[in-house]
Amino acid sequence: MPERASATGPTIAVVGGGPAGLAAAAALARAGCSIALLDARPFPAPGEASPDEARTVALLGPALELLDRLGVGAEVAAESAPLRALRLVSLPSDEAEPEADVTFEAAEIGLAEFGRNVRIGRLRAASIAALRRAGAELFGEAPLETVLRERDGLLLVHGRGSLRAPMVVAADGRRSVVRRSLRIAAEERASGRTAIATSFSHARPHRGVSIELHRPGGAFTMVPLPGDRSSLVWIEPDASAKRLMRLPDAAFRDEVERRVRRWLGEVGEVGPREAWPLVPMVARRLVAPRAALLGEAAHALSPVGAQGLNTSLRDVAVLAELVGRARARGEPPWSPDLLLAYERARLPDIRARLAVTEGLAAAVASDLPPVRLARTLGLRLLGALPALKQRVMHGLIRPMALPLPLPLP
Numbered sequence: 001m002p003e004r005a006s007a008t009g010p011t012i013a014v015v016g017g018g019p020a021g022l023a024a025a026a027a028l029a030r031a032g033c034s035i036a037l038l039d040a041r042p043f044p045a046p047g048e049a050s051p052d053e054a055r056t057v058a059l060l061g062p063a064l065e066l067l068d069r070l071g072v073g074a075e076v077a078a079e080s081a082p083l084r085a086l087r088l089v090s091l092p093s094d095e096a097e098p099e100a101d102v103t104f105e106a107a108e109i110g111l112a113e114f115g116r117n118v119r120i121g122r123l124r125a126a127s128i129a130a131l132r133r134a135g136a137e138l139f140g141e142a143p144l145e146t147v148l149r150e151r152d153g154l155l156l157v158h159g160r161g162s163l164r165a166p167m168v169v170a171a172d173g174r175r176s177v178v179r180r181s182l183r184i185a186a187e188e189r190a191s192g193r194t195a196i197a198t199s200f201s202h203a204r205p206h207r208g209v210s211i212e213l214h215r216p217g218g219a220f221t222m223v224p225l226p227g228d229r230s231s232l233v234w235i236e237p238d239a240s241a242k243r244l245m246r247l248p249d250a251a252f253r254d255e256v257e258r259r260v261r262r263w264l265g266e267v268g269e270v271g272p273r274e275a276w277p278l279v280p281m282v283a284r285r286l287v288a289p290r291a292a293l294l295g296e297a298a299h300a301l302s303p304v305g306a307q308g309l310n311t312s313l314r315d316v317a318v319l320a321e322l323v324g325r326a327r328a329r330g331e332p333p334w335s336p337d338l339l340l341a342y343e344r345a346r347l348p349d350i351r352a353r354l355a356v357t358e359g360l361a362a363a364v365a366s367d368l369p370p371v372r373l374a375r376t377l378g379l380r381l382l383g384a385l386p387a388l389k390q391r392v393m394h395g396l397i398r399p400m401a402l403p404l405p406l407p408l409p
């Protein structure tokens with residue numbers, strides 16, 4: 001049986017209980033809607049820890065502001081680490097001397113930190129608890145099978161029955177059944193690279209500095225965790241990633257240490273590994289009648305630049321803001337004008353981020369001499385021109401900043 005609560009405003013069915021869907025459900029509940037949230041996975045019982053991925057995500061200031069407004073910021077921050085600086089290093093090979101080495105300090109643009117590295121499991125547990133407090137209906141272990149159109153709304157058929165709702169928000173990940181049921185096409189291109197995500201302990205303190213090594217094959221990024229521990233996102237060509245994933249723990253640890261030692265000292269224990277084939281994707285449309293797409297149901301970006309979930313939380317903030325304004329005017333959240341305004345506000349930003357992260361990921365991984373030279377010179381130029389450097393830092397954060405520059409529906 002789903003967990004029930006009394007309805008207030010119009011019901012929105014949110015499909016997908018990943019970080020984007022949970023944030024969307026919580027934000028739409030705050031905007032005055034009743035929420036029915038479906039996930040293929042079970043929801044942990046109240047008080048039970050989320051048995052989620054050990055994976056972490058770097059969330060920038062504006063994304064953290066949104067989590068604060070949703071009432072989960074403090075809980076998520078409890079097991080997170082501040083990101084005070086970002087160090088970019090261009091290496092011709094794993095062992096070679098750096099060709100360029102530039103550190104961006106948050107203090108240079110008047111901030112104490114760019115954001116925080118948070119655990120996805122913690123974010124999920126805190127968001128589910130907030131939704132329960134908000135009285136959302138949670139349908140766990142209810143994989144959506146299809147969405148059918150009816151005269152006055154939608155019928156969502158799932159593994160445990162069906163559900164009627166006047167509107168659906170798709171947050172069911174990159175293979176979104178909602179997106180496919182609504183016949184929204186997506187453009188995707190396999191990059192030929194895979195990200196290995198793990199975490200490790202190290203001898204020297206990271207001092208809140210995230211280090212991104214630009215080396216042939218792909219970026220090797222160490223992001224601070226609490227204590228002398230960092231998370232690692234290591235991008236390699238698919239075949240090489242497969243080989244690394246098959247290594248016994250001790251041999252994999254040695255491979256990590258060989259690359260980490262000169263930056264963070266000796267490596268202790270290495271956590272579980274997960275492999276993520278990188279296939280950048282963007283949906284052609286973000287809306288259909290009575291439906292909106294967000295998170296990885298709408299776009300999947302390379303981890304280079306830590307934009308993925310930050311971009312998804314921006315989708316959430318924009319949609320919830322539009323719905324809140326419509327509710328204040330007594331209009332339904334599924335009006336065609338509102339949905340179009342959402343798409344117009346988000347699609348150009350998503351496309352721009354996809355292009356930038358794809359270009360960056362390719363440039364970082366390349367060992368073609370002209371590309372490497374451009375990458376190295378670009379970094380050196382940033383290091384030498386403080387004004388340009390500051391603009392880049394603002395650019396990292398500002399497009400997400402609130403209040404939102406929204407077109408009114």
Ligand SMILES: Cc1cc2nc3c(=O)[nH]c(=O)nc-3n(C[C@H](O)[C@H](O)[C@H](O)COP(=O)(O)OP(=O)(O)OC[C@H]3O[C@@H](n4cnc5c(N)ncnc54)[C@H](O)[C@@H]3O)c2cc1C
Binds near residue numbers: 142145174176294
């Ligand atoms: C290695 C790596 C590092 C990253 N680092 C960062 C970072 O530092 N910063 C950042 O901002 N982003 C980062 N990202 C991106 C970020 O992790 C993702 O954007 C985010 O986790 C995706 O969240 P989501 O909720 O959109 O999708 P998902 O997490 O995929 O959630 C989808 C949900 O939908 C459910 N679902 C699927 N199908 C159905 C169905 N048919 N019916 C019902 N439910 C269904 C699933 O059970 C799941 O709960 C990284 C990604 C990778 C791979």
